Amino acid sequence: MVTSRIGDWLAVAWQTLTSIGGxxxxxxxxxxxxxxxxxxxxxxxxxxxxxxxxxxxxxxxPEHVPGGLAVDLDEFTVTYVDxxxxxxxxxxxxxxxxxxADPIAHLLDSAALTLLEREDxxxxxxxxxxxSLLGPDDPSPAAVExxxxxxxxxxxxxxxxxxxxxxxxxxxxxxxxxxxxLLELDAGLVGQLVIGFMEMIYYSEWQGYDEFTQPPSRRVHxxxxxxxxxxxxxGFPGFANGYAALRGYxxxxxxxxxxxxxxxxxxxxxxxRIVRESGAxxxxxxxxxxxVEPFPAESG
Amino acid sequence: MVEDSYDAVVVGAGGDxxxxxxxxxxxxxxxxxxxxxxxxxNEQWPRPNEEPGGEASSSPEDLSGDLLDEQFTTREFEMxxxxxxxxxxxxxxxWFRKFPGDGAILQCAGVGGTTxxxxxxxxxAYPASIxxxxxxxxxxxxxxxxxxxxxxxxxxxPAPVTAKEELFFRGAADAGWDLIEDLNVTEPGYxxxxxxxxxxxxxxxVDAGYDGDFTYPxxxxxxxxxxxxxxxxxxxxxxxxxxxxxASNVSFVxxxxxxxxxxxxxxxxxxxxxxxxxxxxxxTAIGVEFRDTWSGSVEQVDSDVVVLAAGAIETPRLxxxxxxxxxxxxxxxxxxxxxxxxxxxxxxxxxxETIGSDTIDQHEGQDIAARFDYPGVGMLQxxxxxxxxxAILGFGASASGFAFQNxxxxxxxxxxxxxxxxELKRLLSDxxxxxxxxxxxxxxxxxRNGVTVAPGAADEHGPIPIVNYEPSEGDRQRRDELAxxxxxxxxxxxxxxxxxxxxxxxxxxxxxxxxxxxxxxxACEAYDVxxxxxxxxxxxxxxVGGANPTNTGQALAARTGEKIVERHF
Numbered sequence: 001m002v003t004s005r006i007g008d009w010l011a012v013a014w015q016t017l018t019s020i021g022g023x024x025x026x027x028x029x030x031x032x033x034x035x036x037x038x039x040x041x042x043x044x045x046x047x048x049x050x051x052x053x054x055x056x057x058x059x060x061x062p063e064h065v066p067g068g069l070a071v072d073l074d075e076f077t078v079t080y081v082d083x084x085x086x087x088x089x090x091x092x093x094x095x096x097x098x099x100x101a102d103p104i105a106h107l108l109d110s111a112a113l114t115l116l117e118r119e120d121x122x123x124x125x126x127x128x129x130x131x132s133l134l135g136p137d138d139p140s141p142a143a144v145e146x147x148x149x150x151x152x153x154x155x156x157x158x159x160x161x162x163x164x165x166x167x168x169x170x171x172x173x174x175x176x177x178x179x180x181x182l183l184e185l186d187a188g189l190v191g192q193l194v195i196g197f198m199e200m201i202y203y204s205e206w207q208g209y210d211e212f213t214q215p216p217s218r219r220v221h222x223x224x225x226x227x228x229x230x231x232x233x234x235g236f237p238g239f240a241n242g243y244a245a246l247r248g249y250x251x252x253x254x255x256x257x258x259x260x261x262x263x264x265x266x267x268x269x270x271x272x273r274i275v276r277e278s279g280a281x282x283x284x285x286x287x288x289x290x291x292v293e294p295f296p297a298e299s300g
Numbered sequence: 301m302v303e304d305s306y307d308a309v310v311v312g313a314g315g316d317x318x319x320x321x322x323x324x325x326x327x328x329x330x331x332x333x334x335x336x337x338x339x340x341x342n343e344q345w346p347r348p349n350e351e352p353g354g355e356a357s358s359s360p361e362d363l364s365g366d367l368l369d370e371q372f373t374t375r376e377f378e379m380x381x382x383x384x385x386x387x388x389x390x391x392x393x394x395w396f397r398k399f400p401g402d403g404a405i406l407q408c409a410g411v412g413g414t415t416x417x418x419x420x421x422x423x424x425a426y427p428a429s430i431x432x433x434x435x436x437x438x439x440x441x442x443x444x445x446x447x448x449x450x451x452x453x454x455x456x457x458p459a460p461v462t463a464k465e466e467l468f469f470r471g472a473a474d475a476g477w478d479l480i481e482d483l484n485v486t487e488p489g490y491x492x493x494x495x496x497x498x499x500x501x502x503x504x505x506v507d508a509g510y511d512g513d514f515t516y517p518x519x520x521x522x523x524x525x526x527x528x529x530x531x532x533x534x535x536x537x538x539x540x541x542x543x544x545x546x547a548s549n550v551s552f553v554x555x556x557x558x559x560x561x562x563x564x565x566x567x568x569x570x571x572x573x574x575x576x577x578x579x580x581x582x583x584t585a586i587g588v589e590f591r592d593t594w595s596g597s598v599e600q601v602d603s604d605v606v607v608l609a610a611g612a613i614e615t616p617r618l619x620x621x622x623x624x625x626x627x628x629x630x631x632x633x634x635x636x637x638x639x640x641x642x643x644x645x646x647x648x649x650x651x652x653e654t655i656g657s658d659t660i661d662q663h664e665g666q667d668i669a670a671r672f673d674y675p676g677v678g679m680l681q682x683x684x685x686x687x688x689x690x691a692i693l694g695f696g697a698s699a700s701g702f703a704f705q706n707x708x709x710x711x712x713x714x715x716x717x718x719x720x721x722x723e724l725k726r727l728l729s730d731x732x733x734x735x736x737x738x739x740x741x742x743x744x745x746x747x748r749n750g751v752t753v754a755p756g757a758a759d760e761h762g763p764i765p766i767v768n769y770e771p772s773e774g775d776r777q778r779r780d781e782l783a784x785x786x787x788x789x790x791x792x793x794x795x796x797x798x799x800x801x802x803x804x805x806x807x808x809x810x811x812x813x814x815x816x817x818x819x820x821x822x823a824c825e826a827y828d829v830x831x832x833x834x835x836x837x838x839x840x841x842x843x844v845g846g847a848n849p850t851n852t853g854q855a856l857a858a859r860t861g862e863k864i865v866e867r868h869f
Contacts, residue, residue: 049720056722060729067725086386086393086759097393159704162720166701169402188402188804195720196402196696203728204377204688215350216382216390221375234687234731236663239374241536242514242523245462245664246504250469250492255481257458257492264466264656267473274461274469278499281458281491283448286484288440291428294676295781296774297744 034078034101036138036149041105043133044154045194046074048161050202063232069133071207071229073198077101079213080201081193104190109151111164116152120163125155165191203230205239249278256282302356302565302601306332307869309588309603311570311618312836313339314413315850316857317609318552319450320835323861324607325561329869332563332601333556334590336610337409338388339566340416340531341368341540341549348566349382349390352594356565360557363540365533372531376686379530383408383416387593388567395759397613398766402697405767405807407611411566412549414611419528419668419683420497420545421848422456424855426675426742427484429845435745436841437817440484446855447483453555454496454546456851461492462524462665463655464735468682470654471793472672475785480673485847488674493681496546496850497522497532497666516542526684528667548854567593571761573606573622575829583625585832591761605831605868609857612810612838613765616751619814621762625828629818631752633745635843636807637678638771638779640739642713642786643694644795645730654794659732662690668738672785677778678741678846680786687731693801694736695719695727700802712787713800727799735795737786741779742846743771745812769805778846809849814838816856823863824856831868835860 050068057065068074082099115121130150131141144150153164168190206212208227210220223238225231231238251258252271260276308324310317313335321331339345342362344354348371373379385407386394397405408416424447430440450456459465472490473479480489498521503510514523516538523534523544532545543550556562570590575583587602608615616631624630648658662684672680685693695718700706703717719727727734748770753763771779787798814820816839819827824839826832835857837849844852 050725051721053722053725056725056729060726064725064729083391084393085396094391158721162702163705166705166718169701188400190402191718192402192404192697195718196692199696199720199724200380200688200692201377202688203691204686205375206377206688212378215347216371216378217347217350219378221373221378223375230687230728233725234728236687236731239527239686240514240525240663242504242519242525242534243462243661243664244504244506244508244510245524245661246500246502247461247463247466247506249458249461250479252479255479257479257481263461266466266469267479270473270479272469272473272479274466276505278458278460281483281494282481284482284484286427286440286482286486288428288431288486291432291486291676295777296772297433298746298772298774 037151038078038101038105039074039138040130040133040149040154041108041151042074042078042101043069044130044161045108046077046198047133048158049195049198051158066229068198068202073202076206076212077194077198077201080197104194105151107168107190108153108164111167112152112156114167115156115160115164121156121160123157123160125152127155129157130154165194203234248274248276251275251279256280302332302563305602306330307603308605308607308864309334309601310607310609310835311588312336312413312608312610312614313411313553313564313566314609314611314836315415315418315548316836316853317607318548318556319854319857320607320609320861321562322552322556322559323858324864325556325559327865327869328561329865330561332565332603334568334570334588335411335564335566336569336593337411337566339411339564340371341365343367345566348388352567356563358557358563360554363554365538365540365543368533368540368543369536372533374525374527374530374533376530376688380689383410383531385409389594396764398757398764399807400767400769401699401804403769403804403806405613405810407613407810411553411564412547415547415850416531416549417529418547418850420495420666421493421668421681422451422454422496422851423494423671423847424483425847425852426673426845427486428675429742429842433842435815435817437822443852443855443859446858447851449858450851450854454551455498456494456496457499458492459495459497459666459669460500460522460524461669463657464660464662464665464682464684465492465670467655467660467735467793468670468789471789474792475789477672485673486675490670490672493669493671495666495669496551497528498544498546500524522666524665526663526665526667526686529685529689569593569761570610570618571621573618573624573832574600575624582828582830584830596760605833605864607833607835607864609834609836611836612813613751613767615834615836615838616813617753617765620753627819627828629747629815631813632747632750633812633815633818634750634767634769634810635743635745635812636769636805637740637809637843637846638743638775638805639741639808640779640783640803641694641801642737642739642783642790643799644735644737644790644793645727645797646733646794647796648733650794650796651733660735661732662735672789673847674782674785675845676742678739678782680782681738681740683736683738685736687728690731690736691728694799695724695801697804697806698802699804712784712791713798716800716802719799735790737790739779739782739786740809740846741775741782743775743778743843745815745842746772750813771805809843811837811840811849812842815841817841823867824860825867833860833864
């Protein structure tokens with residue numbers, strides 16, 4: 001028992017120390033601060049994946065105009081990919097996670113250069129496009145160019161940026177964001193993170209949180225369609241406790257599957273209907289002796 | 301309180317481990333279940349993602365429906381992030397597994413494992429996949445009594461029909477397919493999903509005028525609120541065991557705890573299998589070593605039998621990292637039901653004519669409640685999702701690049717590939733008028749596909765799983781055939797636009813990496829290590845024909861529990 005108490009005390013002391021360590025690292029700039037080049041590159045990604053679309057106003061309505069940048073999708077995606085994978089050290093909290101947003105941003109620059117070398121770009125790269133992505137906290141346009149804050153990816157047109165991301169899918173090379181002993185990520189993960197995850201984050205409830213990085217028990221979400229830009233665009237009404245949406249069960253006059261009043265007829269020839277009450281599946285005899293492989297069944 | 305020694309240690313409280321644990325405990329054995337992830341809905345861990353909480357749970361009194369209500373918010377992004385395979389601590393990222401291309405493995409950590417976000421689908425294997433494809437050393441008939449037992453424990457019944465299922469059934473019927481009424485399916489056709497979700501209260505019929513708040517005890521059973529992928533705590537207010545979805549934490553964990561013989565220790569990642577080897581003999585498993593994921597401390601526990609139930613990725617990883625005897629099939633033969641997504645979109649007037657409403661409203665009803673079976677080829681199932689998951693599944697990933705780069709002339713779909721930009725926003729503006737069909741193919745075990753480990757690529761639990769998956773030509777043909785059938789069904793149901801993802805290989809269903817007949821014998825005991833059993837989807841000898849694997853995995857885990865008792869106790 002005493003041993004266990006000492007163990008607990010040591011655990012708490014270690015946790016406290018490492019939390020302080022994490023804070024110190026953060027103060028020393030070795031932490032979640034985002035590199036300006038990464039920031040601009042992720043804005044360029046968000047701007048291509050979920051763009052502002054003034055052209056949809058007339059077709060679909062004004063709520064369909066704003067895109068990912070209007071809700072800081074880029075910033076959250078950087079946080080998400082940097083917090084997404086960890087070294088496995090307890091007590092380090094977010095400091096134990098592997099930041100991969102920076103290498104992703106550089107990889108996209110190299111994909112952009114490949115696109116340009118292949119002359120597969122639809123439009124010429126343009127610095128002004130990248131400058132239009134700068135925010136109020138960013139360095140001046142002159143400094144931006146001088147310091148390499150804008151890479152080739154951010155200068156591409158939206159569609160060419162998507163083409164560059166598609167090139168990343170072809171890369172067989174692997175890159176190691178930290179060092180060889182820890183972890184290697186293959187380039188395929190990049191497309192998944194910057195397209196798939198960005199789309200999932202944007203169209204999910206994410207934007208409605210006060211602060212998603214809060215501990216789960218302290219997160220607040222209004223669950224209100226008007227509080228989430230993407231919900232206004234998809235018509236998703238928010239999460240509900242239930243819907244009185246039951247139409248019934250599938251059945252036929254002879255089937256054990258369902259019975260009772262008919263709601264609708266699905267197939268008149270075979271007498272398949274949606275009926276009021278459920279039945280059960282049949283524990284049928286079966287015979288597989290006539291089984292034929294419809295397609296080549298190579299195995300081994 | 302975790303003891304130093306048990307009759308059996310079960311590694312993993314996922315879909316299958318609790319089934320074997322329950323069987324062993326019913327026979328009077330003392331059982332410790334070690335689970336890498338947290339234990340949701342348990343009073344020992346009121347904040348399972350924020351603080352270490354208690355050590356272990358041995359009593360059904362610990363189970364709390366209120367805590368499940370609080371922890372399973374049904375908010376899709378939060379719940380995916382919470383449940384996907386990783387440590388309980390919310391500040392730490394996922395446990396990394398290397399998967400080829402831009403696919404992924406979707407597994408959960410926690411008591412209940414991947415059944416926490418499965419959609420309750422509980423069909424049996426196609427009989428021919430077991431009796432005719434040449435992979436299985438036992439017969440389909442051997443599994444039937446166990447299927448029946450599992451189906452009763454999980455309340456498996458025909459899924460209810462809402463608008464999206466009616467639309468699918470109409471399309472399937474118009475495409476010329478027949479209704480299937482059977483549990484043992486040998487011919488192609490459509491049917492309601494056999495779901496391990498208690499049927500909805502009849503008050504929720506569209507004609508019944510329900511205007512309550514869908515909470516227990518006003519309503520019992522499913523509340524048709526989607527949300528199974530996000531954990532499904534419905535009906536809100538219900539006690540733990542009255543939750544409608546019969547994930548293994550709800551169906552098998554409570555009866556296992558009620559025996560008084562089972563202790564479940566979450567946040568415990570097993571890193572080694574301890575063996576002894578009498579000179580010249582086969583090694584015998586005598587226990588495991590595990591690591592507490594909160595404190596990092598390492599402990600060992602002894603047992604007469606070790607049961608690996610960590611899933612088809614982690615079980616072979618553990619075998620390989622534990623340096624157990626080499627066997628050329630350990631980790632090999634992975635099947636993932638090489639899948640795809642085919643999405644239909646409708647014009648309002650066409651919908652109104654077909655289903656009497658100008659929206660489908662995929663967010664109403666159960667996530668997956670209608671299916672199409674095709675023994676020898678695989679299956680299709682309708683999928684309702686909230687828009688975030690819908691976006692990533694339907695549009696966010698493709699092996700064909702972006703849709704604007706692809707020509708679809710002569711194809712049964714209007715667009716194929718990844719969608720982003722204006723096209724994405726335009727299609728998703730029709731979220732309430734879209735229906736997604738998940739293509740699930742009967743891919744076959746190939747030795748090149750599977751899990752390996754390599755020194756250097758390691759995390760705190762040793763070398764990480766490195767997964768390879770490359771479908772064969774036959775696997776591709778089966779998937780293409782199913783995608784064409786899906787497009788045809790959507791067209792027959794009146795869809796005005798059909799989009800195919802051409803998804804990269806993604807592991808939603810993961811099996812056959814420790815196959816019966818190759819790595820384990822007919823009782824699922826390892827050929828090369830005595831008293832080491834495997835009771836998870838890795839022992840399935842193939843992908844059970846493309847049918848959802850949970851029922852078969854659980855049936856086999858129940859059978860394995862009985863075999864362990866017969867053989868060693």
